[in-house]
Amino acid sequence: MSTILFGVWPYLAGAVCLVGHVWRWRFDQFGWTSRTSQLMEKRWLAIGSPLFHLGALMVIGGHALGLLVPASATRAVGLSDHAYHLVAVGGGVAAGAVFAAGAVILTIRRFLSRARFRLSNRPADLVMYALLGITAGFGLGGTLVLNAFGQGYDYRPTIAVWFRGLFVLDPRPELMAAAPWPYQVHVLAALALIAWWPFTRLVHVWSVPLGYLIRPPIVYRRPPS
Amino acid sequence: MRVRAQLAMVMNLDKCIGCSTCSVTCKQTWTNRDGVEYVWFNNVETKPGIGYPRSWEDQPHWRGGWRLDRQGRLRLRSGGRWRRLARIFANPDLPTLDDYYEPATYDFDNLLSAPASDQMPVARPLSAVTGRPLRLEWGPNWDDDLGGSALYAAHDPNWAGLSQSVQRSFETTFMFHLPRICEHCLNPACVAACPSGAIYKRQRDGLVLVDQDKCRGWRMCVTACPYKKIYLNRTTAKAEKCTFCFPRVEAGLPTVCATTCVGRLRYIGLVLYDLDRVEPALAVPDDQLVAAQRGLFLDPADPAVAAQALADGLPPDWLQAAQASPIHALAIRHGVALPLHPEYRTLPMVWYIPPLSPVLDATAALGGDNASADDICQAVAGLRIPLAYLANLFTAGDVDLVAGALMRLAAVRSHMRSVTVGRPDPADTAAAGRSAAELEALYRLLAVAKPKDRYVIPAAHREEAAELAQWTSGCPLDRLPLGIAP
Numbered sequence: 001m002s003t004i005l006f007g008v009w010p011y012l013a014g015a016v017c018l019v020g021h022v023w024r025w026r027f028d029q030f031g032w033t034s035r036t037s038q039l040m041e042k043r044w045l046a047i048g049s050p051l052f053h054l055g056a057l058m059v060i061g062g063h064a065l066g067l068l069v070p071a072s073a074t075r076a077v078g079l080s081d082h083a084y085h086l087v088a089v090g091g092g093v094a095a096g097a098v099f100a101a102g103a104v105i106l107t108i109r110r111f112l113s114r115a116r117f118r119l120s121n122r123p124a125d126l127v128m129y130a131l132l133g134i135t136a137g138f139g140l141g142g143t144l145v146l147n148a149f150g151q152g153y154d155y156r157p158t159i160a161v162w163f164r165g166l167f168v169l170d171p172r173p174e175l176m177a178a179a180p181w182p183y184q185v186h187v188l189a190a191l192a193l194i195a196w197w198p199f200t201r202l203v204h205v206w207s208v209p210l211g212y213l214i215r216p217p218i219v220y221r222r223p224p225s
Numbered sequence: 226m227r228v229r230a231q232l233a234m235v236m237n238l239d240k241c242i243g244c245s246t247c248s249v250t251c252k253q254t255w256t257n258r259d260g261v262e263y264v265w266f267n268n269v270e271t272k273p274g275i276g277y278p279r280s281w282e283d284q285p286h287w288r289g290g291w292r293l294d295r296q297g298r299l300r301l302r303s304g305g306r307w308r309r310l311a312r313i314f315a316n317p318d319l320p321t322l323d324d325y326y327e328p329a330t331y332d333f334d335n336l337l338s339a340p341a342s343d344q345m346p347v348a349r350p351l352s353a354v355t356g357r358p359l360r361l362e363w364g365p366n367w368d369d370d371l372g373g374s375a376l377y378a379a380h381d382p383n384w385a386g387l388s389q390s391v392q393r394s395f396e397t398t399f400m401f402h403l404p405r406i407c408e409h410c411l412n413p414a415c416v417a418a419c420p421s422g423a424i425y426k427r428q429r430d431g432l433v434l435v436d437q438d439k440c441r442g443w444r445m446c447v448t449a450c451p452y453k454k455i456y457l458n459r460t461t462a463k464a465e466k467c468t469f470c471f472p473r474v475e476a477g478l479p480t481v482c483a484t485t486c487v488g489r490l491r492y493i494g495l496v497l498y499d500l501d502r503v504e505p506a507l508a509v510p511d512d513q514l515v516a517a518q519r520g521l522f523l524d525p526a527d528p529a530v531a532a533q534a535l536a537d538g539l540p541p542d543w544l545q546a547a548q549a550s551p552i553h554a555l556a557i558r559h560g561v562a563l564p565l566h567p568e569y570r571t572l573p574m575v576w577y578i579p580p581l582s583p584v585l586d587a588t589a590a591l592g593g594d595n596a597s598a599d600d601i602c603q604a605v606a607g608l609r610i611p612l613a614y615l616a617n618l619f620t621a622g623d624v625d626l627v628a629g630a631l632m633r634l635a636a637v638r639s640h641m642r643s644v645t646v647g648r649p650d651p652a653d654t655a656a657a658g659r660s661a662a663e664l665e666a667l668y669r670l671l672a673v674a675k676p677k678d679r680y681v682i683p684a685a686h687r688e689e690a691a692e693l694a695q696w697t698s699g700c701p702l703d704r705l706p707l708g709i710a711p
Contacts (some may be wrong), residue, residue, distance in 0.1 A: 002324075005610045029438035030437055030438055030461070030463075031438070031461075032438075032441065033440065033441050033442035033461070033462050033463055034441055034442045034462065035441045035442060035634055036304065036318050036441065036444050036462050037458070037461040038315065038316060038321070038444060039319070039320075039321055039322055039444075039457045039459050040321065040322055040354075041321065042317075042321050045315050046315045046317060049314040049315045050315055052314075052316045054314075056566075070461070115355035115356075115357060116322070116354055116355055118354070118355060118356065120460055120462070125651075131691060138240070148274070165582075190309060190340075193601075197546040204441055204442070207421070209310065209313075209420030209421050209422075209441070211422065212306060212309075212310065212419075212420040212421070213306050213307070213310070215422055217417040218412065218413065218416050218417060218426060219419075219422050219424065219425040219426065220425060220426050220427075220428045221425045221426070221427055221428065221705060222427075222428040222429065
């Protein structure tokens with residue numbers, strides 16, 4: 001069972017994500033958008049959206065640091081395990097709090113203005129919100145319960161090793177199977193979110209318009225000659 | 226000199242009766258879809274009035290268009306590129322649906338399905354967005370014909386610099402309609418603000434279009450456009466705008482708004498401009514803007530211009546069309562058309578002939594003869610109030626330019642009357658600084674021109690049909706390469 005959940009499902013989710021993106025890019029350029037709803041409501045959005053997005057970036061950055069950098073590397077630069085733990089938990093909780101605050105504000109907004117969002121809520125996006133909520137809830141909840149207030153759980157010899165193993169085609173599902181159950185739920189929901197990603201508005205993440213900074217101000221088009 | 230062609234429009238405001246036929250036919254053609262119920266690519270506003278969306282001309286609030294910074298460099302009023310990307314999560318200067326209006330339909334079904342009753346059943350307004358009953362309290366034409374003018378017209382941003390007492394008296398004597406479409410600017414702020422590079426200017430005819438496949442809904446164009454003529458579709462969350470009916474003009478047909486205009490007040494044609502002069506024209510101080518913008522245009526009858534135009538790839542039939550262009554005649558040769566809010570520095574390509582009728586009314590009210598150029602000119606000079614208002618709209622505040630255009634229109638009027646009654650008076654033509662032949666040519670263009678003279682639109686070439694089709698649709702993988710700013 002754990003082989004399927006933590007050995008096969010990650011690759012399956014990754015494959016769906018990849019193929020899904022190629023399919024969507026190929027056939028649905030018209031639907032590829034941030035699906036902004038600022039036209040409908042902008043006061044709550046002005047607070048919630050920047051918090052949510054900055055929080056999300058912090059969370060993603062934190063995961064990259066925590067999971068991809070092995071313990072030996074932080075020890076090698078002279079960071080004690082206790083100091084690392086403080087930084088990780090403190091930073092993680094802060095990022096999670098910013099992210100959660102933004103998400104809560106945006107959810108309240110969507111609920112308060114739900115009549116106006118009647119046509120702009122897509123079923124695929126609603127599923128995504130649920131997956132995102134479960135992922136974030138168990139991730140932040142697990143960290144708070146186990147690490148901030150509990151006796152502590154060191155994910156670096158277990159979850160992080162499992163995570164890195166996936167990328168070098170050396171899956172070790174037993175490591176993840178031994179992790180506390182809130183983290184297991186967190187990981188499974190996150191994988192589902194990754195698989196579902198290409199079918200939602202989340203595709204706008206890949207369209208960060210950095211090219212805007214260097215292109216000429218006025219865009220002309222002419223037929224190819 | 227690099228010659229480019231631009232499809233442009235002139236509207237003769239004197240003839241606009243505010244019937245909104247253009248708006249309705251445009252809507253039925255282009256925006257009768259879910260998500261764009263609130264969108265009017267063409268709308269008709271009453272001036273003085275605050276317009277649609279609410280107070281769109283209030284640029285300190287909406288931050289649309291361009292301005293010169295302290296060093297005299299041209300900058301988008303909504304900020305530089307970094308600032309725009311920094312606001313991408315929440316754009317503080319975006320109008321919301323309430324700034325436009327909440328579109329409504331009516332509960333017509335109730336008229337048929339209501340149970341038998343002593344009262345007549347009524348069709349209540351229902352929001353087209355929420356589906357719920359709605360109190361109609363604002364709409365795109367709520368202040369039509371100065372309705373509720375103390376509430377609305379009094380807040381018209383074009384009153385800037387005019388005293389309160391002046392505003393009051395003006396309100397009772399002066400009103401006209403202003404039909405508005407996208408200006409298809411030479412220096413479009415929406416294009417410059419688009420983070421995705423999805424909005425582009427066609428090099429062939431200068432139309433500004435949105436590539437629906439490239440738009441990612443970052444919504445910066447809506448803020449940047451000072452005319453608020455680019456809109457978000459609320460279901461697709463992509464930007465949409467007036468297309469100048471490109472499928473029609475490619476076939477040589479006028480736009481829907483022009484074709485259906487009851488007053489026949491719209492003119493469509495090509496203008497040729499010098500791309501090298503665009504940047505200098507954008508850097509001049511406010512009081513030279515109109516002159517600089519007029520200076521951009523090249524005389525297609527000039528052999529040097531014609532030769533360069535052909536060398537720059539303009540097809541010969543397009544050059545002929547440019548030579549017969551009513552736009553060039555009205556805006557440059559006769560100098561009676563003016564750009565809308567040139568101070569936004571987008572170089573708008575829909576120009577307006579300012580309305581003479583309110584001046585004629587004022588002339589009559591002053592006891593003058595409203596067919597006499599002398600009396601009209603006197604009234605024009607005396608009517609500082611409407612002129613200052615019109616100047617705020619059309620010349621960035623230069624009253625003399627508006628007065629000049631009005632006086633030329635007045636000269637046409639009195640010259641044609643004297644011709645008709647058989648007593649031509651050389652004083653009329655002398656006062657306008659125009660020859661009798663010129664005044665008569667302007668009269669024909671303004672009063673009796675047939676569609677072939679009002680719309681001089683060169684069709685696209687059939688051999689390019691496949692390419693043209695690719696411009697707006699087709700497989701994303703075969704996308705045209707983006708041109709670099711020439």
